[in-house]
Amino acid sequence: MDKILRIDMGAKGGPKVSEGPLGDYAGLGGRAMTSSVVSKEVPPLCHALGAENKLVIAPGMLTGSAAVISGRLSVGCKSPLTGTIKEANSGGQGGIALARLGYAAVILEGKPPTDDLYKIHISSKGVKVSVDNGLKMLPNYDLVNKMKAEFGEKIVCISIGPAGEMKLGSASVAVTDMETRPSRHAGRGGVGAVMGAKGVKVIVIDTADTKIRQPKDAEKFKEANRKFTEGLRSHAVTGQALPKFGTNVLTNILCEAGGYPTYNFKEGTYKDGAKISGETFAEIETKRGGKATQGCHTGCVIQCSGTYVDKDGNFISKQPEYETVWAHGGNCGICDPDTIARLDFMDDNFGVDTIEMGVAIGVAMEAGLIPFGDGEGALKLVEEVGKGTPLGRILGSGAEVTGKAFGVERIPVVKGQAMPAYDPRTVQGIGVTYATSTMGADHTAGYAVATNILKVGGFVDPLKPEGQVELSRNLQIATAAIDSTGMCLFIAFAVLDQPETFQALVDMINAFYGLSLTGDDVTALGKNILSMERDFNAKAGFTAGHDRLPRFFSTEKLPPHNLTWTMKDEELDRVFNW
Amino acid sequence: MNRKNTKARGAEEKAICISIDTNELSRFHPLFQEGVAVETDTGISVREFLCASLGIDERYVEERISTIFLNGKPVDDLDMSIIGDGSVLALSAAMPGLVGATMRRGGYYAAMRTTITHRADENRPALHRGRIRLKLFNMILDEIGPSLLQAGVVVRADSLGRVLENLVRDGLSQAVALPERGDEVRLIVGSPAVTETVNARGKIHGKWARKK
Numbered sequence: 179m180d181k182i183l184r185i186d187m188g189a190k191g192g193p194k195v196s197e198g199p200l201g202d203y204a205g206l207g208g209r210a211m212t213s214s215v216v217s218k219e220v221p222p223l224c225h226a227l228g229a230e231n232k233l234v235i236a237p238g239m240l241t242g243s244a245a246v247i248s249g250r251l252s253v254g255c256k257s258p259l260t261g262t263i264k265e266a267n268s269g270g271q272g273g274i275a276l277a278r279l280g281y282a283a284v285i286l287e288g289k290p291p292t293d294d295l296y297k298i299h300i301s302s303k304g305v306k307v308s309v310d311n312g313l314k315m316l317p318n319y320d321l322v323n324k325m326k327a328e329f330g331e332k333i334v335c336i337s338i339g340p341a342g343e344m345k346l347g348s349a350s351v352a353v354t355d356m357e358t359r360p361s362r363h364a365g366r367g368g369v370g371a372v373m374g375a376k377g378v379k380v381i382v383i384d385t386a387d388t389k390i391r392q393p394k395d396a397e398k399f400k401e402a403n404r405k406f407t408e409g410l411r412s413h414a415v416t417g418q419a420l421p422k423f424g425t426n427v428l429t430n431i432l433c434e435a436g437g438y439p440t441y442n443f444k445e446g447t448y449k450d451g452a453k454i455s456g457e458t459f460a461e462i463e464t465k466r467g468g469k470a471t472q473g474c475h476t477g478c479v480i481q482c483s484g485t486y487v488d489k490d491g492n493f494i495s496k497q498p499e500y501e502t503v504w505a506h507g508g509n510c511g512i513c514d515p516d517t518i519a520r521l522d523f524m525d526d527n528f529g530v531d532t533i534e535m536g537v538a539i540g541v542a543m544e545a546g547l548i549p550f551g552d553g554e555g556a557l558k559l560v561e562e563v564g565k566g567t568p569l570g571r572i573l574g575s576g577a578e579v580t581g582k583a584f585g586v587e588r589i590p591v592v593k594g595q596a597m598p599a600y601d602p603r604t605v606q607g608i609g610v611t612y613a614t615s616t617m618g619a620d621h622t623a624g625y626a627v628a629t630n631i632l633k634v635g636g637f638v639d640p641l642k643p644e645g646q647v648e649l650s651r652n653l654q655i656a657t658a659a660i661d662s663t664g665m666c667l668f669i670a671f672a673v674l675d676q677p678e679t680f681q682a683l684v685d686m687i688n689a690f691y692g693l694s695l696t697g698d699d700v701t702a703l704g705k706n707i708l709s710m711e712r713d714f715n716a717k718a719g720f721t722a723g724h725d726r727l728p729r730f731f732s733t734e735k736l737p738p739h740n741l742t743w744t745m746k747d748e749e750l751d752r753v754f755n756w
Numbered sequence: 757m758n759r760k761n762t763k764a765r766g767a768e769e770k771a772i773c774i775s776i777d778t779n780e781l782s783r784f785h786p787l788f789q790e791g792v793a794v795e796t797d798t799g800i801s802v803r804e805f806l807c808a809s810l811g812i813d814e815r816y817v818e819e820r821i822s823t824i825f826l827n828g829k830p831v832d833d834l835d836m837s838i839i840g841d842g843s844v845l846a847l848s849a850a851m852p853g854l855v856g857a858t859m860r861r862g863g864y865y866a867a868m869r870t871t872i873t874h875r876a877d878e879n880r881p882a883l884h885r886g887r888i889r890l891k892l893f894n895m896i897l898d899e900i901g902p903s904l905l906q907a908g909v910v911v912r913a914d915s916l917g918r919v920l921e922n923l924v925r926d927g928l929s930q931a932v933a934l935p936e937r938g939d940e941v942r943l944i945v946g947s948p949a950v951t952e953t954v955n956a957r958g959k960i961h962g963k964w965a966r967k968k
Contacts, residue, residue, distance in 0.1 A: 414820075414822075414849055414850045414895070415850050415851065415852050415856070416852075418849070418895055419849055419850065419851065419852065419894055419895060420852055422894075422895070423894055425852060425853070427851065427852065427893075427894050428851060428852065428853060428855065428856060430789055430846075430848070430891075430893040430894070431823065431848055431851050431855075431856065431859060431893065432855065434825045434828060434846045434848075434891065434893075435825060435828065435829075435830060435859055435869070435872065436828050436872065437855070437869075437872075447828075452786060452789035452790050453786075455789060455893075456894070457785060457789060457893065457894060457897060458785075458786065458789070461782060461785065482852075500853075600855050604869065604871070604872055605855055605858055605868055605869050605872075606868065606869070606870075606871055607858065607865065607867065607868020607869065608854060608855060608858070608868060621853075621854070621855075649865065649867065649868060653854065668852060671850070671852055671856075671857070675850075738828055739828070739829075739871070739872050741871055741872070744871075
């Protein structure tokens with residue numbers, strides 16, 4: 179990864195391709211790369227869909243190497259959904275393919291003067307950008323099939339569906355998986371709309387002649403990778419629960435805890451949660467001949483994904499994630515796994531974020547557009563998004579726009595982004611992260627390694643009252659650092675409990691780059707990223723007043739525990755004091 | 757212990773014994789996710805219930821059942837959390853995600869859910885027989901579920917009906933007459949050898965459902 183590919187989509191005479199050295203961005207990957215480029219090169223006050231915004235696509239630091247589970251791909255820009263800086267990341271094969279071609283980043287710049295739609299073909303022989311208006315409004319699955327017919331089977335696609343072309347706030351960037359299905363998405367924040375604004379429908383990467391990235395110290399790297407793999411496989415979460423049930427294993431737990439937002443955040447427990455739990459999905463998949471255990475990219479040893487098929491064994495979708503099952507399921511009062519899987523497929527096909535889409539439908543249900551529990555109605559609403567009808571465009575623009583359009587008060591968003599599947603009234607600590615994250619309401623911003631291992635910001639006693647703020651701060655720092663490595667965040671659980679597994683990760687990075695990083699360096703990296711992001715947001719007009727949860731969380735009690743959000747504003751304002 | 761014996765509720769439920777291949781026991785998992793009724797001494801700690809009443813190995817409880825909810829509240833102290841008649845107890849292995857880590861017993865992130873944490877029960881109620889609803893999730897389902905099924909649990913007739921409907925559809929069982937919707941039945945499930953033994957002891961008053 180020693181070069182950056184820039185494509186100026188607005189250049190005179192047509193898109194202009196240039197490749198250059200890393201320069202100031204040397205040593206960066208993933209979120210560190212995307213947020214560095216955006217904060218340095220994008221005017222914070224620009225319109226997210228305008229020519230001044232840039233879409234930065236960056237593999238992680240270890241992506242493309244032999245490091246297990248290191249295939250994450252970051253996509254960054256100014257978000258059209260939130261107006262903040264944005265990094266959304268995805269599994270799939272895209273990061274690995276780009277990294278093995280030597281690209282630390284692909285940056286789409288400018289804006290085409292016409293409404294032509296482009297495809298970009300990248301191979302070891304070079305980069306070709308061409309107009310292909312025949313791709314207009316193609317859903318992702320049809321698009322990928324067309325690309326396979328044109329370029330052969332050995333390709334990876336990074337693409338947008340109709341939602342991205344329509345520049346909707348919930349539009350995602352799709353990445354093909356190991357089966358060359360566009361099932362993995364950089365979902366959050368409308369990054370697909372920015373790709374659509376650049377006029378780029380698809381980036382096709384030819385994987386022929388690509389080579390695995392080699393470490394500086396092969397022996398040390400191999401040993402650290404072995405220990406790291408061992409740590410993941412021996413842990414109860416990464417070695418057993420996730421492979422067997424997927425991330426949706428959380429449904430039963432959150433329902434039991436009363437923290438599972440139901441009926442658009444009106445209740446904290448879904449009475450039919452067991453019908454859509456990870457345990458139930460795994461049982462259905464196994465019985466029907468699908469797969470309950472599957473990786474989303476080469477080198478994944480956790481294998482938390484799967485394949486969901488219908489009663490006749492026909493593919494419906496990949497195994498829906500916990501957040502997807504929640505957003506389209508319990509949040510909307512829908513308890514039919516087949517319907518949820520079909521909604522997941524439609525989201526992937528039209529290219530929308532499943533969380534944003536599900537929450538928007540929940541808000542629409544609250545408005546009375548369709549009743550809670552109406553699975554067929556929900557399918558029709560997503561169909562409207564794919565067709566680009568006026569109603570579909572409202573829904574596809576996200577939960578906040580939907581709520582405003584239909585006069586709904588209970589809109590569960592922070593900085594315009596829909597809240598994920600954990601109610602902050604029950605788990606107050608996660609509410610701190612929702613409120614203060616640089617990205618809008620985001621569950622992955624606090625999904626990271628143990629701060630007591632990293633000693634991020636010194637030792638924190640979580641039992642002290644101020645512990646919530648300290649924990650959230652440290653989690654956000656650690657997450658920013660992990661997001662830069664290309665590692666799947668699910669490594670966190672093994673790292674959380676097993677110090678030797680965390681050490682193996684640090685050793686792996688050091689052996690790969692010939693460095694001698696310590697936990698302090700990891701902390702510094704995370705802080706730098708967050709500082710850049712906070713600075714960008716401040717210049718874009720965001721203040722402490724934006725680091726708040728919607729008022730209804732403070733005024734409406736959530737059954738069954740009947741709790742409200744009680745964190746004080748002054749506490750939230752301390753999160754980034756370092 | 758000064759135990760007061762009282763007649764357990766539901767002592768007259770219809771009992772149903774189902775013999776099935778052990779590979780198909782997961783068919784009954786939905787019942788545990790919704791919760792099954794278990795008769796037990798109440799007024800005892802969660803640890804006493806798990807180890808003494810259910811006979812689960814203490815090490816397994818300590819190391820495997822890392823996430824426990826009592827009446828919807830995460831439990832940190834197994835000895836100071838007391839089950840009462842009508843309690844709901846849910847058992848889970850370690851779970852993913854920040855919230856999964858937060859819910860863990862005595863975990864580092866427990867502070868993030870202090871408002872719902874189950875507080876220590878300072879005053880123990882008197883011991884007496886009662887019934888609790890037990891839920892099993894994820895890895896615990898496979899690991900504890902079969903022995904509970906073999907020992908017998910009380911389930912809602914309509915919930916069992918849904919499970920049996922699938923078994924009949926897939927040719928794994930004959931139809932079984934169930935009580936009215938809302939009633940409860942005592943269910944015993946095991947391999948043919950186990951259920952034959954149970955039947956021979958005359959414990960079963962309901963119809964048999966044999967594998968075809």
